[in-house]
Each structure stands twice: as structure tokens, then as C-alpha cells.
Amino acid sequence: MNFFASLALFAGVALAQNAGIGLPTAGQQLSKGSDIVVQVQRPNSLTGSTEMAVAIGISSCATQACASPDEFMGTILYNGPFKPEYHESPTPPYQNFTVTVPSSFTAGNAQINVAHATLIGASQYPFLEALNRTVVVV
Ligand SMILES: *[C@@H]1O[C@H](CO)[C@@H](O)[C@H](O)[C@H]1NC(C)=O
Ligand SMILES: *[C@@H]1O[C@H](CO)[C@@H](O)[C@H](O)[C@H]1NC(C)=O
Numbered sequence: 001m002n003f004f005a006s007l008a009l010f011a012g013v014a015l016a017q018n019a020g021i022g023l024p025t026a027g028q029q030l031s032k033g034s035d036i037v038v039q040v041q042r043p044n045s046l047t048g049s050t051e052m053a054v055a056i057g058i059s060s061c062a063t064q065a066c067a068s069p070d071e072f073m074g075t076i077l078y079n080g081p082f083k084p085e086y087h088e089s090p091t092p093p094y095q096n097f098t099v100t101v102p103s104s105f106t107a108g109n110a111q112i113n114v115a116h117a118t119l120i121g122a123s124q125y126p127f128l129e130a131l132n133r134t135v136v137v138v
Contacts, residue, residue, distance in 0.1 A: 018043075019054070019084075019116040021133040022094055029138050030110070033103030038077075040114055042084035043092040050124065052117040055079040056099055060137070062108025069113035069130035075102060082116070101137060110137045 022039035030036050038056050059067060059074025067074075077099035084093035114131045 018129060019131065021114055021131050024112060024133060024135050026134055027136060029136050030101050031138055032101050032105050035098050035100050038097045038099055038112060039094050040082065041092045041094040047121045050119040051082045052119060053080060054082040055115040056097055057113040059111050059113060060106045061111055062106045066111045069132045073113045073115060105137050107137050110135050
């Protein structure tokens with residue numbers, strides 16, 4: 001197998017492990033001090049995996065460009081177990097997390113950040129990814 005084929009294969013494997021942010025929706029308005037639902041989806045993959053955890057953070061981008069969640073998760077709203085389950089079809093397995101937007105949070109553009117850790121395949125190798133969703137805090 002040549003380098004690019006193996007790279008593509010690796011990317012495919014990595015992609016199949018990705019979680020996604022179902023909620024909030026892009027550009028959704030979140031009120032300071034209110035409870036919001038962050039829905040983390042975990043499409044079923046062919047390679048078996050064991051979920052470790054997720055962390056959910058919120059960072060402000062009101063006065064500067066949004067930072068990559070790989071480097072900056074912001075204020076942590078949740079950090080704990082992740083147990084995605086099938087609910088309504090065709091939505092992939094997910095878990096809803098109800099978190100509170102800090103009442104002192106800066107109004108304006110913001111980003112919900114999700115860090116997701118899982119163990120993959122027979123070798124149970126660790127995989128970590130960071131996702132973001134742009135929102136507006138009002
Ligand atoms: C947010 O996620 C999108 C989609 O994965 C990505 O293209 C973008 O670079 C991310 N934004 C930041 C600030 O990391
Ligand atoms: C998850 O949250 C969404 C939005 O509030 C809701 O429509 C859905 O029914 C919730 N799912 C479960 C299983 O509670």
C-alpha cells in the first residue's frame with residue numbers, strides 16, 4: 001500500500017470515530033444564566049470503540065477571533081462520562097447534556113467546544129478530538 005492510500009485509510013478510520021455537535025445549532029442564541037442542551041452525537045462505527053468522556057466548554061469570540069478548541073476550551077461547563085444511546089431515528093446515537101451559560105458571560109459571538117475521548121478497536125488505542133459550534137450569547 002502506498003503512502004497516500006494508507007493516509008486515506010487512516011483518515012477514514014479517524015473520521016469514523018468522530019463525534020458531532022447536534023445542538024446547539026450554528027448561530028443559535030443562548031441566554032446568559034440559562035440552561036441549554038448540548039447534544040453530542042456519536043455515529044455508530046464499524047470498528048468497535050469504548051467511550052471515555054467528553055468535556056464541554058464555552059469560549060467568547062466577541063472581541064477576537066474564536067480560538068481553536070484544540071488549544072482553548074474556555075469555561076468548562078461539563079466534564080465527565082459519555083454514554084451515547086439511540087433515541088429517535090434517523091439521528092445517530094447521542095447524549096444530551098444540560099449545562100448553564102454563566103450569567104457573567106460576555107454577550108456576543110461565542111463558541112461551544114466539545115472535547116471527546118474514546119478507545120478504538122481491538123487494540124483500544126486512545127483517540128482525542130475537539131469540536132466547535134459557533135453561537136451567540138445574548
Ligand atoms: C470549528 O470547526 C470547524 C469544522 O470542523 C473547523 O473548520 C474550524 O476551523 C473550527 N474553528 C476553530 C476556531 O477551531
Ligand atoms: C435532547 O434534547 C432535544 C432538545 O431539547 C430534545 O428534542 C430531545 O428530545 C432530547 N432527547 C432526549 C433523549 O431527551
